[in-house]
Amino acid sequence: MMKKFFSTKIKEIFDKVELVSNLARKKFIFSFVLGLIKSRKVQFCEVAEHLNDKAKKECNEVRIQDFFRQAKLNYEQVAMLLCLFLPRKGKVRLSIDRTEWDFGKCQVNILMVLASQGKIQVPLYWSLLDNKSGNSCTQDRIDVVDKCLRLLGKRIGLLVADREFIGHKWLKHLKESGIGFCVRMPRHHVMERLDGRLQKAEELAKSTALCLPDCLVDGVWGNVSLKRTADGDLLYLFGTMEAKHLGTVYRRRWTIEACFQAFKSRGFDLESTHLKDLEKLKKLMAMVSIAYGLCVSMGIYQDARVKKIKVKNHGYKANSFFRKGLDKVREMLKMKARKWHKTIEIFIRWINRQIHHYQNTQILVG
Numbered sequence: 009m010m011k012k013f014f015s016t017k018i019k020e021i022f023d024k025v026e027l028v029s030n031l032a033r034k035k036f037i038f039s040f041v042l043g044l045i046k047s048r049k050v051q052f053c054e055v056a057e058h059l060n061d062k063a064k065k066e067c068n069e070v071r072i073q074d075f076f077r078q079a080k081l082n083y084e085q086v087a088m089l090l091c092l093f094l095p096r097k098g099k100v101r102l103s104i105d106r107t108e109w110d111f112g113k114c115q116v117n118i119l120m121v122l123a124s125q126g127k128i129q130v131p132l133y134w135s136l137l138d139n140k141s142g143n144s145c146t147q148d149r150i151d152v153v154d155k156c157l158r159l160l161g162k163r164i165g166l167l168v169a170d171r172e173f174i175g176h177k178w179l180k181h182l183k184e185s186g187i188g189f190c191v192r193m194p195r196h197h198v199m200e201r202l203d204g205r206l207q208k209a210e211e212l213a214k215s216t217a218l219c220l221p222d223c224l225v226d227g228v229w230g231n232v233s234l235k236r237t238a239d240g241d242l243l244y245l246f247g248t249m250e251a252k253h254l255g256t257v258y259r260r261r262w263t264i265e266a267c268f269q270a271f272k273s274r275g276f277d278l279e280s281t282h283l284k285d286l287e288k289l290k291k292l293m294a295m296v297s298i299a300y301g302l303c304v305s306m307g308i309y310q311d312a313r314v315k316k317i318k319v320k321n322h323g324y325k326a327n328s329f330f331r332k333g334l335d336k337v338r339e340m341l342k343m344k345a346r347k348w349h350k351t352i353e354i355f356i357r358w359i360n361r362q363i364h365h366y367q368n369t370q371i372l373v374g
Contacts, residue, residue, distance in 0.1 A: 025085045033079050036071065037295070044299045045337050050281045050292060052076075076288045083133070086294045087159055090130045091123070093301040099165030100125050102156060102187075103264035104173055106137070106144060107271075114284045118293065119144045121152045122264040123160070127308050127329060129263045131297040132156055136286040146178045157185060166190060166249070168261045176227035183228060183248065190247035190257040193225060197244070199232055200224035209234055209244045219251035270330045271296055275303075300330065307333030 028034055043055040056068035063071075094100065101124045108117045117137040122129050133152045137144060156164060166188035173191055182189045195210050202222050212218055213234035220232040223246070231251035235243045245254040271278045276296050283289050307329030311317050318326040327335075 025089045027082055027085050027089065028079055030079075033075065036075055036079075037298075040072065040075070040295055041299045041302070042341065044276055044295060045303065045334065046341055048275065048334070048338075049277050050296065051277075076283075076291055079291070081291055081294055083290075083294065084155075084159070086298070087132045087155070090132055090297060090301050091159065093128060093130050093305045094123060094125045095128070098125055098163075100160055100163045101165055101260060102132075102153070102167040103129075103261055104149065104152070104167060104169050105261075105264045105268075106172065107268045109279045111279075111282065111284065116289065117142070118289075119148055119152060120264070120267075121156055122267055123156070124260070124263050128304055129267060130301040130304065131267065131293075132159065134290070134293050134297075136290050136293075138286060143172050146175055149173060149178055150181050153182070153185070153187070157187075162186070166247075166257065168258060170261065174226060179226055179228040179230075183230075188248040190245060190249065190254050192258060193244045193246050195242045195244055197225060199246075210242060213242055213244075221251055266328065266330075267300065270300055270303075270328075275300070275330065275334065303333035303337060304330045305333065306336050307331070309333075310336055 027037055039059050040055060043058040044050065046058040047054040049055065052069055052072045053065075056065050056072060059068040059071065103122045103124065104120070105122075106117065106119050108115065110116070118134055119137055120134040121132050123132045133155045135144075135148055135152055137148060153167070164187055167182060167190075169189070169191045171192045171194050174193060174197070179189065179191070193209070196208075198206050198208055199220070200206055200223065201220075209232070212220075213236060215236070217235040218233070220234070223230060223232045225232065225246045230246050230248050231254065233243075233245040233251045233254035235255065237243055243255070243258075245258050247254050247257070249257060269275070273279075276299065278292075278296060281289070281292060283292060307317075307327075310332055311329060317329075317332055320326055
């Protein structure tokens with residue numbers, strides 16, 4: 009059967025890293041991720057429908073609840089697994105942002121770092137913030153970025169962030185860590201020039217766009233780009249690259265927004281989870297992240313090797329790589345014919361080349 013064949017091949021990927029120490033738990037993770045993809049739901053009752061065809065739904069739900077209550081995930085190994093979906097060479101761009109929603113009186117507040125390279129992006133680390141939907145603090149951000157540094161090292165090219173992610177200690181840490189950055193600043197933040205002049209962005213960018221080198225903002229030296237948007241808002245960007253490139257770099261921040269949409273309404277309906285326990289939610293984020301990485305990789309593979317995604321008249325693709333991959337994996341899991349075997353074999357070999365590279369460079373450590 010196609011389902012068994014595809015499942016066996018995907019399991020080869022999961023066997024490369026020690027997400028959990030117990031073999032039965034590892035098999036469960038693999039089954040749960042495929043259940044997420046098939047159901048496109050995170051509720052345990054929905055995933056249980058697709059977990060094990062030979063067991064009753066109630067038994068599958070008990071297995072799921074038992075895993076989320078007792079199992080201990082190695083999140084460093086989860087990040088390593090997610091890294092396998094990135095190209096083997098080249099710089100990686102990080103995007104940092106938060107997403108939140110309410111479930112009754114429970115407020116879910118997630119800080120995430122997304123790694124992007126070329127066409128693909130995957131979540132690497134996330135933190136569940138217990139602060140009643142408030143902004144992340146400086147130490148929260150530093151902690152997740154430092155984890156990325158330990159994993160990727162000099163492969164990190166730059167970090168892109170919105171107006172929440174400001175402050176002297178935070179920006180100084182990025183600069184001292186060798187991470188280039190592009191951050192949107194609030195309009196009221198004053199900049200100091202080399203000659204000591206203090207200038208307000210709001211007053212400078214009244215009509216024309218400006219590129220200002222060597223500015224001191226939040227106690228850190230960098231370059232500034234000022235521009236009015238179509239609705240008259242001020243786009244005040246601060247970063248370490250040339251000022252003329254800041255706007256182009258900042259536009260790439262949309263990748264993390266697209267990822268959040270895939271996690272939620274356009275993908276796995278994450279907001280519908282009834283989980284309130286932060287540790288259980290963190291595990292669920294790991295499962296959804298792995299499913300997301302697998303689907304994006306399949307979508308890119310299909311576009312590059314099988315059939316190009318149609319481009320509409322407005323210039324954008326009819327489907328994202330994630331949606332293309334999600335639909336294709338679900339289609340493969342339903343089919344019984346052998347015509348997909350060759351495609352799956354090639355796809356797995358493609359992923360395994362990534363794994364071989366990381367093992368040779370000793371990134372996959374215990």
